[in-house]
Amino acid sequence: MALDFYHGHGSPYSWRVWLALELKQVPYNLTILSFQNEDTKKPEFVAINPRHTVPTIVDDGFALWESMAILEYLDERFAAGAKLYPGDLKARARIRRLAREMEQYLGGPIDKIVDELFWKGDAPPDKGKIEAERQLVKADLEYFAKELRGNFVAGDAPCAADFVLAPYLGYVSRIDVRKPETKLTELVPPALAAYRKRVEALPYYDKTYPAHWR
Amino acid sequence: MALDFYHGHGSPYSWRVWLALELKQVPYNLTILSFQNEDTKKPEFVAINPRHTVPTIVDDGFALWESMAILEYLDERFAAGAKLYPGDLKARARIRRLAREMEQYLGGPIDKIVDELFWKGDAPPDKGKIEAERQLVKADLEYFAKELRGNFVAGDAPCAADFVLAPYLGYVSRIDVRKPETKLTELVPPALAAYRKRVEALPYYDKTYPAHWR
Numbered sequence: 001m002a003l004d005f006y007h008g009h010g011s012p013y014s015w016r017v018w019l020a021l022e023l024k025q026v027p028y029n030l031t032i033l034s035f036q037n038e039d040t041k042k043p044e045f046v047a048i049n050p051r052h053t054v055p056t057i058v059d060d061g062f063a064l065w066e067s068m069a070i071l072e073y074l075d076e077r078f079a080a081g082a083k084l085y086p087g088d089l090k091a092r093a094r095i096r097r098l099a100r101e102m103e104q105y106l107g108g109p110i111d112k113i114v115d116e117l118f119w120k121g122d123a124p125p126d127k128g129k130i131e132a133e134r135q136l137v138k139a140d141l142e143y144f145a146k147e148l149r150g151n152f153v154a155g156d157a158p159c160a161a162d163f164v165l166a167p168y169l170g171y172v173s174r175i176d177v178r179k180p181e182t183k184l185t186e187l188v189p190p191a192l193a194a195y196r197k198r199v200e201a202l203p204y205y206d207k208t209y210p211a212h213w214r
Numbered sequence: 215m216a217l218d219f220y221h222g223h224g225s226p227y228s229w230r231v232w233l234a235l236e237l238k239q240v241p242y243n244l245t246i247l248s249f250q251n252e253d254t255k256k257p258e259f260v261a262i263n264p265r266h267t268v269p270t271i272v273d274d275g276f277a278l279w280e281s282m283a284i285l286e287y288l289d290e291r292f293a294a295g296a297k298l299y300p301g302d303l304k305a306r307a308r309i310r311r312l313a314r315e316m317e318q319y320l321g322g323p324i325d326k327i328v329d330e331l332f333w334k335g336d337a338p339p340d341k342g343k344i345e346a347e348r349q350l351v352k353a354d355l356e357y358f359a360k361e362l363r364g365n366f367v368a369g370d371a372p373c374a375a376d377f378v379l380a381p382y383l384g385y386v387s388r389i390d391v392r393k394p395e396t397k398l399t400e401l402v403p404p405a406l407a408a409y410r411k412r413v414e415a416l417p418y419y420d421k422t423y424p425a426h427w428r
Contacts, residue, residue, distance in 0.1 A: 050357075051315070062304050069310035076303050089290050090276050096283035101265070143264075 002027035004058040006045065008035055009210040012107065012167035013067040014055035019163040020071050022204035024081035028057075068099065071160045084160040095154055098147055098161040105140045106168050109133040110175075117179050130182065137172070138187040145191040151198050158202065166199045174213055216241035218272040220259065222249055223424040226321065226381035227281040228269040233377040234285050236418035238295035242271075282313065285374045298374040309368055312361055312375040319354045320382045323347040324389075331393050344396065351386070352401040359405040365412050372416065380413045388427055 005021060005028040007014045021028050033039035033054060040052045049056045049065045056065045059077065064070055075084040085092040112133045116125040144165060147153060153161040169192065176185040188196070199205060219235060219242040221228045235242050247253035247268060254266045263270045263279045270279045273291065278284055289298040299306045326347045330339040358379060361367060367375040383406065390399040402410070413419060 051319075062307075064307050064311060066311045066314040069307055069314055072310055073303065073307040076306070089287065092290070093276075093278050093283055093287040096286055097278060097280045100280040100283055105265075 001060060002029050003060070004029050004031065006031045006033055006048070006054050006056040006058075008033050008040065008054040009212060010035070011054050012164075012171060013053075015167040015170070015208060015210075016067050016160075016163040017055040017057070017070050017074075018208045019158070019166065019202075019204070020074055020084055020160070022202075022208065023158055023163075024074060024078050024084070026074060026078050026081065068160075071163070075160075082157060084163075086154055086157070086159055091154060095159050095161045098144070098153060099164045101140075102144065102161065102164045102168065106137065106144070106165070109136040109140070110168060110171050113137070113175065113182065113184075114171075117175065117182070134182065134184065134187065137184065141172075141187055141192055142189055145189045145195075148191060148195060152195070158199070162199065166196070166205075169196045169199070170209070170213075174210075177213075215274060216243050217274070218243050218245065220245045220247055220262070220268050220270040220272075222247050222254065222268040223426060224249070225268050226378075226385060227267075229381040229384070229422060229424075230281045230374075230377040231269040231271070231284050231288075232422045233372070233380065233416075233418070234288055234298055234374070236416075236422065237372055237377075238288060238292050238298070240288060240292050240295065282374075285377070289374075296371060298377070300368055300371070300373055305368060309373050309375045312358070312367060313378045315354075316358065316375065316378045316382065320351065320358070320379070323350040323354070324382060324385050327351070327389065327396065327398075328385075331389065331396070348396065348398065348401065351398065355386075355401055355406055356403055359403045359409075362405060362409060366409070372413070376413065380410070380419075383410045383413070384423070384427075388424075391427075 003026065005017065007018055007030060009032060033045065039045065040054060045056075046052045048058060048063050051065060053065055055067050055070055056063060057070055057073075058064075059073075064073055071084050085095050087095075110133075113130055116130050116133075150156045152158045153165065169188065172184045172188060175182055217240065219231065221232055221244060223246060247259065253259065254268060259270075260266045262272060262277050265279060267279055269281050269284055270277060271284055271287075272278075273287075278287055285298050299309050301309075324347075327344055330344050330347075364370045366372045367379065383402065386398045386402060389396055
């Protein structure tokens with residue numbers, strides 16, 4: 001039986017899960033919720049997930065949210081498929097560590113840049129703040145570039161950490177399209193620029209790309 | 215062989231790991247790093263963990279940081295001991311989901327309250343901001359109170375989510391001692407106040423309590 005997957009375009013958290021479902025070839029029913037229409041706040045969704053956040057999955061009546069909990073669940077539940085946490089104990093620990101570091105040290109500064117640029121209403125963005133966060137993004141893009149082990153973070157196939165990293169690289173490009181003056185893309189080191197092309201070449205990447213970003 | 219555990223008193227992240235090592239009765243060599251003395255920034259520690267964060271463990275030459283990655287590692291590495299992620303697939307997913315929600319929805323607002331109260335230098339705390347975060351803490355303490363299943367989050371023994379929640383309850387009390395005007399303790403619902411006493415009664419809790427908070 002296919003599981004239900006509730007997604008919102010543009011959520012880096014939800015994007016991870018979509019990529020994971022595809023990698024593992026898990027059958028799913030996709031529901032796209034619109035943030036603009038406040039779909040996630042509608043009673044029928046709140047009844048499934050009281051936090052009304054995406055991603056949310058419902059697997060045979062079991063509702064689960066929080067993206068990293070979902071990735072762990074999918075890897076255990078569909079153990080026969082490709083692995084999100086491949087390798088031995090230490091390799092798996094490294095993937096979990098890197099995924100968390102990406103959220104904290106790359107996702108954190110990107111969020112702050114987005115807040116400055118897009119969520120301040122009529123107030124002008126604070127250029128000093130943006131530049132400070134931009135330097136953090138730069139340092140961590142360089143850090144993660146050194147953590148590739150082959151084509152991806154943990155070898156020649158994508159793992160959970162790749163599905164945390166890839167949406168952030170998507171964000172970096174997207175911000176650059178909307179606000180070229182931020183010059184975020186030029187912070188991406190060559191190793192990660194090449195990596196990004198490999199991610200984009202995954203056969204399922206295109207369909208997970210936010211529709212309104214095209 | 216005992217593993218090395220690098221801890222900093224007062225870090226809710228590091229506190230989790232100490233409680234977990236004790237629950238699982240894993241042999242460890244404890245090194246307390248002082249934030250005040252900037253021990254975590256000293257070259258010998260940066261050589262172990264380039265993020266220079268606590269908690270950090272080194273197990274037979276393998277260095278690992280990020281508290282939740284460490285808890286998962288400990289549970290796999292010392293599988294014969296008490297379980298941090300007990301139960302079936304869904305039970306484990308629920309523990310991971312709750313642990314992440316606690317970090318986000320309880321830890322987040324507590325951090326902001328701490329920032330307002332203690333990290334603004336000579337500037338006065340913004341009472342409006344504190345009250346807004348206080349209301350979030352209240353709502354989430356009530357949310358988590360309903361998530362107890364027996365004495366603890368996942369039954370009659372502590373699990374990983376308890377070791378995320380317990381340090382935050384410690385923080386709530388600690389803030390109240392330092393800044394009684396915040397009245398944070400009165401936000402703790404009776405079920406969680408009783409729970410906190412059970413946590414404090416764990417035979418290993420006392421020694422993990424931040425020394426400078428006494």
